[in-house]
Amino acid sequence: MLEIGPIFRALLRNKIGALLIALQIALTLTIMVNAIFMMQERSSQMARPSGLDEANTFYLSNTIFAQNYNQQSSLARDLDLIRKTPGVVDATQINAIPLSGGGWSMGLQTKPGDDIDGTGVAVYMVDDHGINALGVKLIAGENFAPTDIVWRASSSNDWPAKAILTKAMAERLFDGDWQNAVGKTVYINNHEPIQVSGLIEALQAPWNGWDNVENAMLVPQQLESRGSRFFIRTEPGRRDELMPVIEKMLAEADKGRIIRRVTSMEQTRTESYRQHQATNSILLTVIVVLTLITGLGIVGLAMFSISRRTRQIGTRRALGASQWQVMRYFMLENLLISVVGVLLGAAGAVGLNIWLVSTFSMTPIGPELIATGVVVLLLVGQLAVSYPALLASRISPATATRGRA
Numbered sequence: 364m365l366e367i368g369p370i371f372r373a374l375l376r377n378k379i380g381a382l383l384i385a386l387q388i389a390l391t392l393t394i395m396v397n398a399i400f401m402m403q404e405r406s407s408q409m410a411r412p413s414g415l416d417e418a419n420t421f422y423l424s425n426t427i428f429a430q431n432y433n434q435q436s437s438l439a440r441d442l443d444l445i446r447k448t449p450g451v452v453d454a455t456q457i458n459a460i461p462l463s464g465g466g467w468s469m470g471l472q473t474k475p476g477d478d479i480d481g482t483g484v485a486v487y488m489v490d491d492h493g494i495n496a497l498g499v500k501l502i503a504g505e506n507f508a509p510t511d512i513v514w515r516a517s518s519s520n521d522w523p524a525k526a527i528l529t530k531a532m533a534e535r536l537f538d539g540d541w542q543n544a545v546g547k548t549v550y551i552n553n554h555e556p557i558q559v560s561g562l563i564e565a566l567q568a569p570w571n572g573w574d575n576v577e578n579a580m581l582v583p584q585q586l587e588s589r590g591s592r593f594f595i596r597t598e599p600g601r602r603d604e605l606m607p608v609i610e611k612m613l614a615e616a617d618k619g620r621i622i623r624r625v626t627s628m629e630q631t632r633t634e635s636y637r638q639h640q641a642t643n644s645i646l647l648t649v650i651v652v653l654t655l656i657t658g659l660g661i662v663g664l665a666m667f668s669i670s671r672r673t674r675q676i677g678t679r680r681a682l683g684a685s686q687w688q689v690m691r692y693f694m695l696e697n698l699l700i701s702v703v704g705v706l707l708g709a710a711g712a713v714g715l716n717i718w719l720v721s722t723f724s725m726t727p728i729g730p731e732l733i734a735t736g737v738v739v740l741l742l743v744g745q746l747a748v749s750y751p752a753l754l755a756s757r758i759s760p761a762t763a764t765r766g767r768a
């Protein structure tokens with residue numbers, strides 16, 4: 364404690380340098396904490412389960428170019444061929460792919476009326492094999508029956524009488540009471556009634572950044588369109604083996620269409636979150652660079668301070684100060700500067716987070732993350748100053764007294 368007074372007086376003689384380092388630490392903490400917070404937000408988004416059996420599923424595009432093409436009979440033939448292929452668990456036609464970035468969405472409401480705001484939901488058109496093909500888990504109600512499946516022309520606006528919702532969607536519609544959602548009626552297009560026939564555990568929308576990404580709905584429809592997709596689930600470990608096999612089989616079965624874009628769900632997830640990965644890499648680079656610059660700044664200030672106080676250090680050594688006492692002096696000096704910096708940085712981190720929350724609807728930052736950032740930067744400061752302090756502790760009294768003040 365006796366060293367605090369001399370340290371303060373020494374800092375007052377070099378106010379600008381100490382203030383610059385404190386501000387650098389504050390800026391680093393402000394950016395570090397919020398960057399880590401944003402990285403955690405993106406990482407949690409990337410870790411969300413899609414609800415699918417991703418490791419064993421893939422899909423492909425079926426584009427028809429032939430004229431007078433019988434889509435209904437051809438679809439039934441194609442699905443039969445796929446389902447009978449050894450190693451295939453199930454297959455379905457589907458209008459959109461989860462996490463792919465493109466699909467259908469509608470609004471559902473529990474009461475009819477144009478004056479009622481609907482809750483956004485992603486729409487997936489499947490047949491009675493859809494749940495098994497997707498690998499989603501039915502947690503309440505029942506699957507579609509073959510008699511529930513209806514054909515839908517690409518220009519049609521009609522909706523079937525039944526739908527299967529995700530648990531998250533049911534919670535949104537019925538104020539958390541998803542257990543009693545089966546059998547209830549919801550309304551689409553403000554007035555058209557649809558009965559909830561079942562619930563599935565989870566299924567994500569095609570858009571990973573959508574606020575309603577967990578809201579999805581399966582409807583028993585087969586889309587009559589010249590461009591469609593087949594979604595296929597295989598036995599564990601056989602996906603990569605069967606992808607080219609099924610592509611070739613379908614291409615050879617009908618020359619009036621093109622089979623292309625054979626893609627696994629794992630690849631789709633990777634592509635969907637590529638921007639998240641890139642952003643996290645950039646943020647991590649910024650954190651590392653700022654921390655290194657701060658550490659080098661601390662080293663530079665300490666070395667400059669030591670070079671100016673060589674005679675003072677030598678005098679202290681001549682008066683009996685040990686190497687550890689000299690080293691402790693400079694480490695304590697740096698600690699005082701760092702404390703001022705992290706206090707300013709903590710306030711800056713909270714302020715920046717408030718702006719991020721209000722601007723981008725993010726969740727507020729937790730105090731534990733700020734505390735972690737404070738501890739990290741205090742440790743970085745002590746580590747950075749340790750080498751200059753060690754050099755100062757090795758200055759001999761004889762060498763110091765021969766130098767200039």
